[in-house]
Amino acid sequence: AQTVTQSQPEMSVQEAETVTLSCTYDTSESDYYLFWYKQPPSRQMILVIRQEAYKQQNATENRFSVNFQKAAKSFSLKISDSQLGDAAMYFCAYMNRDDKIIFGKGTRLHILP
Amino acid sequence: DAGVTQSPTHLIKTRGQHVTLRCSPISGHKSVSWYQQVLGQGPQFIFQYYEKEERGRGNFPDRFSARQFPNYSSELNVNALLLGDSALYLCASSRQNSYEQYFGPGTRLTVT
Numbered sequence: 589a590q591t592v593t594q595s596q597p598e599m600s601v602q603e604a605e606t607v608t609l610s611c612t613y614d615t616s617e618s619d620y621y622l623f624w625y626k627q628p629p630s631r632q633m634i635l636v637i638r639q640e641a642y643k644q645q646n647a648t649e650n651r652f653s654v655n656f657q658k659a660a661k662s663f664s665l666k667i668s669d670s671q672l673g674d675a676a677m678y679f680c681a682y683m684n685r686d687d688k689i690i691f692g693k694g695t696r697l698h699i700l701p
Numbered sequence: 702d703a704g705v706t707q708s709p710t711h712l713i714k715t716r717g718q719h720v721t722l723r724c725s726p727i728s729g730h731k732s733v734s735w736y737q738q739v740l741g742q743g744p745q746f747i748f749q750y751y752e753k754e755e756r757g758r759g760n761f762p763d764r765f766s767a768r769q770f771p772n773y774s775s776e777l778n779v780n781a782l783l784l785g786d787s788a789l790y791l792c793a794s795s796r797q798n799s800y801e802q803y804f805g806p807g808t809r810l811t812v813t
Contacts (some may be wrong), residue, residue, distance in 0.1 A: 592743075621800045628747050631789060633744070633804035640800075679743050683800055688730065689793075691743030 590615045592682050594692035600699050601670045609665045609695050611680030620684040622656065624665045627694075628676040636678070639663065655697075667697075675699045703727070707792050713811045714782050722777040722808045726794030732756075733775040734802060735767060736788040750775055751797075760812035779810075787812045 591614045601607035615623070624636040637645045639656050647654050651671075655664045667674055680692040704726045714720050726733050732751040736744035746759040750769035764780045773794075779786055789809050793802035 625804075631807045631809075633791060633793075635801065635803075638801070646756070681743075686757055687734070687749055687795070687802075688759070689734075689736075689744075689747045689802060690746070693738075693741075693743050 590617070590682055590684065590690050592680050592690050592692040594680050594695050596695045597693070598698065600698040601667075602699055603627045603672060605670055605674075606666060606668045607670055607697065609667075609678055609680075609697070611663045611665070611692060613661050613663060613680070613682050615661070615682065615684065617684045620682060622654075622663045623681040623683070623689070624652070624654070625679045625681055625691075626674075626676045627679065633679075635666065645657050672695055672699050672701065705792055705803055707790075707805040707808050709808060710806070711771060711809045711811075713813060715727050715813055716782055716784060718782050718812075719778065719780050720810060722779075722790050722792075722810070724775045724777070724792030724805060725792075726773050726775070726792075727803055730794035730796055730803070731773050732797065733769055733773065734793045734795075735775070735777050736759045736791040736793065737761070738791055738807070740788070744791055747777070782812045784812050786810065 622639045626634045651668045679692045680689045734749040735747040738744040748767040749757040753769045771776045789807045791807045792805045795802045
């Protein structure tokens, strides 16, 4: 069975600094997708960034980028120039072809002004 | 276009009661998935429906059931509620053959 592990329950970063959230996953599949979702206090789950496993190039969305290491089954999220609005729970997630998303337990990110 | 909508926003039920949660997908999306998010945890997959057919089911008891209607909206039903069913229930919709799921704001269920 596929699993997603986020080893950092909470993290803090100074505003305008860079922070990296860690994620590892386990699967025997070769074709799958990885995601980072953001869940602010409003509860709305927002897709931050996605990575297709067949793509070697790391995905980037503005201040958000990932470090995808397929062999190591690692998928970390880097947030550059952290802003107060980035404070939220961040979930790493995995999906294969059956469209079922498997989420990690989340990392709560605090932004210090 | 409107996003995924869910109703109600909050509700409180007593142990043993039954509850129905509703979800309307984004226009054009034919797939709906349901997730349960217990406080402090990541969401867990409950069901997926596509074209009114169940395509996937997570590790949840038979007290949980769902259906999808011809307009692609969906209901999640939970019978014989337990205290442990207290959670945020999230609905997500997606297009056919798309890996991107769009989430609704959720329904917060409290069982007392």
